[in-house]
Amino acid sequence: MTVWTEHLSRLGATLAETQTTAAPLPSVRFAAATDEARAASESTVVVPLLHLGIIRSVGPDSAAFLHNLVSNDVNKLPADGAAWNSFNSPKGRMIASFLMWAEDEGHGLVLSADILPAFLKKLSMYVLRSKVKLANASDTLALIGVCGKNAAAVLQTAGIEMPAADMRQTLTADGVRCVRIDAERYLLAVAADDAAGVFDALVAGGAVKAGTAAWQLSMIRAGLPLVTAPTQEEFVAQMLNYELIGGVSFHKGCYPGQEIVARTQYLGKLKKRMYRVAAAPGIEVVAGMDIHAPDFGEQSAGKVVNVAPTADGGIEALAVIQSSSAEAGQLRLGAGEGATLELLPLPYALG
Incomplete structure (x- = not known):
């Protein structure tokens, strides 16, 4: 110590x-x-x-x-x-x-x-x-x-x-x-x-x-994510809303991965975003855990980024999720029959 x-x-x-x-x-x-x-x-x-x-x-x-x-x-x-x-x-x-x-x-x-x-x-x-x-x-x-x-x-x-x-x-x-x-x-x-x-x-x-x-x-x-070992190399910056919180410059020179980050910003619609979610008391949630939704069947529709307990014994988390799945609102933790996740607001607009 x-x-x-x-x-x-x-x-x-x-x-x-x-x-x-x-x-x-x-x-x-x-x-x-x-x-x-x-x-x-x-x-x-x-x-x-x-x-x-x-x-x-x-x-x-x-x-x-x-x-x-x-x-x-x-x-x-x-x-x-x-x-x-x-x-x-x-x-x-x-x-x-x-x-x-x-x-x-x-x-x-x-x-x-x-x-x-x-x-x-x-x-x-x-x-x-x-x-x-x-x-x-x-x-x-x-x-x-x-x-x-x-x-x-x-x-x-x-x-x-x-x-x-x-x-x-x-x-x-x-x-x-x-x-x-x-x-x-x-x-x-x-x-x-x-x-x-x-x-x-x-x-x-x-x-x-x-x-x-x-x-x-x-x-x-606050909608501020932290990459930890279970989520390394899982997300492009915009999936973690990094350009929304001021973590990306699109006017500087090259850096590792810059071409992918720029392409994600300017070509096509971003399919995944980071959302804030909640689960009821008694549900175990850890970083890196998969999220499922009906529109993706057995495939993962998202992944937990960060998680913390709440005063009522439940959890709140940041999770990167397919936007179509989030909009449908039928999110489950882990397997398709896992615990239901509730979408909560972020302090900034996803755009």
Whole structure:
């Protein structure tokens, strides 16, 4: 255990790891899943984001290096900016999705911890003669999420400098980086040795301690997906609504998979989109699980992307589904006779 996780344990946290198809995926909880989901719905919560990791890209060529590899325009990222981004296979399928921000000497990339080691290895293969160094900074930087209607007030009470707008960031003199995802969701990156003090200040400022699932539920309700090991290379960016949340630039130069992403945007109608769905209590749902619908018979009509428990014991999830199946509204989990899924609204239009 680290100083950070030992502090969380003293606060009553239960730490766990789930073995995915790649590396273990850490998680944390402070209370029952239903209670934490209720807190995420009714209060402002502070969450140790142990399920996420961070890669730092440092060097004079960092922007040019990343710009040539990822889906968004790194060269135009403001010094105080942040953006959703992705790295894709030559077939245009997402290998990793991440939140990227600019730093004085490079960039930070926040992604799912279970795919980080393999992704870092793959990314490093492209460095060659570029003046850039890539490193897993997850042991030296702790990530903390704050979400809820009073998130901004809690952060200000804790002495965190507030970003001016969505997808902007601040960096305090003592090294606390704050990224505003939207008005109700903020991500902090802080030196691991200082994380306990920042976390306690946020609790003192009015936030409720909550675990991984509370943050995941908030992100699902915001329609913000995260590629994890079970869903790697399953989706083209637009299937995950990535162009709708600002994760794709159609005006930059080439990058791996760019031709497929551009063709999907400009030729023909997109047949699959990401939707928000719900299942009743007692139904087990995991990322990568197939979704079926009558119009596709025994073939899969979709796949679960992210899932989190709700206050009533059910689940909410993001799922990529054939649009025709979603419009018909007869969605079932797993086999054709599986549990029924209910479509829920997203905070943005699918177009």
